[in-house]
Amino acid sequence: MASASLQERARALTPPALPTLVRAWLPVLVLGGLTLLLHFVVGPAVGPYYSKLLMDIGINVILAVSLNIVNGFTGQFSIGHAGFMAVGGYTAGMVTYYGGLSLWGSSLPQGGFLGPGELLFALSCLLGGLAAAGLGYIVGLPSLRLRGDYLALVTLGFGEIVRVLVQQTDDVLFSAEELAAVPVWTLPTKVGGALGFTGLPFYTSLFWVYLFVSLTLLVAFRLKASSHGRAYLSVREDEIAAEAMGIPTTRIKVRAFVLAAAFAGIAGALFAHEVGTTLNPRELGFQKSFEAVIMVVLGGMGSISGAGLAAVVITLLPEALRSVADYRMVVYALALVVMMLVRPQGLLGLHELWDLPLVRRLLRRGGGAR
Amino acid sequence: MPLLQIRDLSVHYGAIQALHGVSVDVHEGEIVTLIGANGAGKSTTLRAISGLVKPSGGQILFDGRPLHGLPPHEIVRLGIAQAPEGRGIFSNLTVDENLEIGAYIRKDKDGIARDRTRALELFPRLAERLQQRAGTLSGGEQQMLAIARALLARPRLMLLDEPSLGLAPRIVQTIFAIIREINATGTTILLVEQNAHMALRAANRGYVIEVGRVVLSDDAKALADSDEVRRAYLGGH
Numbered sequence: 001m002a003s004a005s006l007q008e009r010a011r012a013l014t015p016p017a018l019p020t021l022v023r024a025w026l027p028v029l030v031l032g033g034l035t036l037l038l039h040f041v042v043g044p045a046v047g048p049y050y051s052k053l054l055m056d057i058g059i060n061v062i063l064a065v066s067l068n069i070v071n072g073f074t075g076q077f078s079i080g081h082a083g084f085m086a087v088g089g090y091t092a093g094m095v096t097y098y099g100g101l102s103l104w105g106s107s108l109p110q111g112g113f114l115g116p117g118e119l120l121f122a123l124s125c126l127l128g129g130l131a132a133a134g135l136g137y138i139v140g141l142p143s144l145r146l147r148g149d150y151l152a153l154v155t156l157g158f159g160e161i162v163r164v165l166v167q168q169t170d171d172v173l174f175s176a177e178e179l180a181a182v183p184v185w186t187l188p189t190k191v192g193g194a195l196g197f198t199g200l201p202f203y204t205s206l207f208w209v210y211l212f213v214s215l216t217l218l219v220a221f222r223l224k225a226s227s228h229g230r231a232y233l234s235v236r237e238d239e240i241a242a243e244a245m246g247i248p249t250t251r252i253k254v255r256a257f258v259l260a261a262a263f264a265g266i267a268g269a270l271f272a273h274e275v276g277t278t279l280n281p282r283e284l285g286f287q288k289s290f291e292a293v294i295m296v297v298l299g300g301m302g303s304i305s306g307a308g309l310a311a312v313v314i315t316l317l318p319e320a321l322r323s324v325a326d327y328r329m330v331v332y333a334l335a336l337v338v339m340m341l342v343r344p345q346g347l348l349g350l351h352e353l354w355d356l357p358l359v360r361r362l363l364r365r366g367g368g369a370r
Numbered sequence: 371m372p373l374l375q376i377r378d379l380s381v382h383y384g385a386i387q388a389l390h391g392v393s394v395d396v397h398e399g400e401i402v403t404l405i406g407a408n409g410a411g412k413s414t415t416l417r418a419i420s421g422l423v424k425p426s427g428g429q430i431l432f433d434g435r436p437l438h439g440l441p442p443h444e445i446v447r448l449g450i451a452q453a454p455e456g457r458g459i460f461s462n463l464t465v466d467e468n469l470e471i472g473a474y475i476r477k478d479k480d481g482i483a484r485d486r487t488r489a490l491e492l493f494p495r496l497a498e499r500l501q502q503r504a505g506t507l508s509g510g511e512q513q514m515l516a517i518a519r520a521l522l523a524r525p526r527l528m529l530l531d532e533p534s535l536g537l538a539p540r541i542v543q544t545i546f547a548i549i550r551e552i553n554a555t556g557t558t559i560l561l562v563e564q565n566a567h568m569a570l571r572a573a574n575r576g577y578v579i580e581v582g583r584v585v586l587s588d589d590a591k592a593l594a595d596s597d598e599v600r601r602a603y604l605g606g607h
Binding site: 227230231233234237238240241242243244245246247248249302349350 | 441442443452454460462474519
């Protein structure tokens with residue numbers, strides 16, 4: 001009897017090959033399809049105002065979902081996410097602005113969709129992400145030995161340091177002629193200072209935003225479902241027990257930090273090249289970090305769909321309530337306090353949207369029994 | 371040579387000395403128990419072995435190798451797994467996910483699947499609750515999960531910290547029967563217990579610890595029969 005049940009269990013554990021392949025690639029296809037649909041159909045149909053809103057939403061989704069890897073999965077408390085966004089944004093800005101100047105003698109966009117300018121932009125996004133990740137490692141390594149409030153303070157301090165350093169830079173940018181004469185490492189000294197890094201080419205489009213949204217979501221979901229991701233969750237659940245299971249908890253926390261910083265850097269690069277935004281230190285200060293924290297806390301610590309949904313709502317809210325938008329920080333703070341008192345794990349907790357009983361019932365009715 | 375050798379182990383918590391030169395041997399295949407009152411230093415000894423507290427003096431050798439200075443997650447890799455006091459289960463994860471984390475240090479998928487099946491055969495209650503959140507289990511089931519999870523690391527030495535704590539007598543009986551069964555299949559066990567009666571019935575040898583020192587050590591049966599132990603820990607006369 002025991003051997004029969006063993007065989008049954010083994011069979012239950014081995015999924016058939018074809019559905020596995022479909023399940024592995026389906027999300028990629030769906031997200032890729034949605035990205036193209038947004039860019040080529042929805043964007044032109046709704047016009048520039050709503051397109052910009054959709055891009056804002058996408059950027060905030062990347063921010064929230066990536067911060068969720070640190071604050072939600074791993075249970076640490078980082079409130080310096082905008083610092084990484086700024087590092088990514090400024091790095092990418094230097095690549096496209098000064099890169100464009102030296103390549104084409106102009107910082108204006110070059111070529112159309114997927115043209116040379118956009119390829120430089122794609123490269124700048126990756127470099128922005130890389131720079132933020134590197135800094136994430138440097139900040140994370142010492143500070144992740146700290147716990148709770150102490151870590152929060154370090155990340156807060158880090159965000160402020162980035163902001164102040166950017167403010168100290170020169171607001172007169174290098175011209176094309178100067179650029180040829182100065183060494184590369186002096187570029188970060190002239191990125192606009194307190195006035196902001198103006199004149200960046202507007203490369204950010206729905207395509208690029210949702211390409212990176214898709215990438216962020218795929219990485220986050222794969223991570224959560226993997227046994228490696230389970231190690232992140234165990235750190236959040238009980239750090240000592242996790243260590244006692246053989247999980248190198250400090251290394252896991254640093255990894256979470258680096259991964260989240262990388263995506264924040266990409267979000268910063270997208271933000272820097274968006275129409276109607278200026279890359280300046282004020283925009284990427286504590287308020288932005290705080291907004292990202294609110295999204296994660298409201299959506300649910302550890303819930304990817306929850307954090308994404310909260311990002312959508314929090315982006316739309318000030319648009320819908322223009323007249324009281326100035327008070328939104330008051331509302332956020334209140335919401336945070338109430339949330340911490342009533343439901344500290346966030347609206348969804350660890351669960352995803354489709355884990356909710358109501359949604360489950362709907363899915364079952366719609367999609368047939370599984 | 372003993373599998374685990376503890377020599378003159380001292381541990382300080384700040385200015386307070388919790389262990390004053392404790393020496394314990396555990397041989398391959400044994401169940402050894404540390405008994406003693408609350409606060410005697412039994413759990414501290416276990417925590418020193420697993421690297422959760424740093425000893426201030428003495429030596430711990432596992433298979434002849436000093437454990438000194440290794441972080442807990444490295445010590446697990448050497449073959450020492452533990453079911454910590456208070457169980458330390460991951461309450462927001464499912465029973466199955468808890469088991470999976472227990473096997474975190476292993477890469478042999480087939481071996482893990484086999485050990486998982488074996489653990490579930492030892493604890494059928496867990497097999498019925500695989501998809502349930504571990505936090506919703508009863509106290510006894512949580513203890514079972516903690517032991518099953520440690521088993522999935524396929525340890526040579528398993529450290530059990532107060533497995534009977536807060537459990538009904540019937541469940542304690544079940545759990546001790548399973549501990550003996552695990553030992554019978556080749557896992558050496560170091561068991562810390564306040565329930566001296568149950569512990570000495572299960573163990574081969576025992577050590578009595580009082581205020582940070584080993585005051586008695588003998589065969590488990592001899593200890594259970596000794597007047598001192600009966601008076602102090604077994605409620606006899």
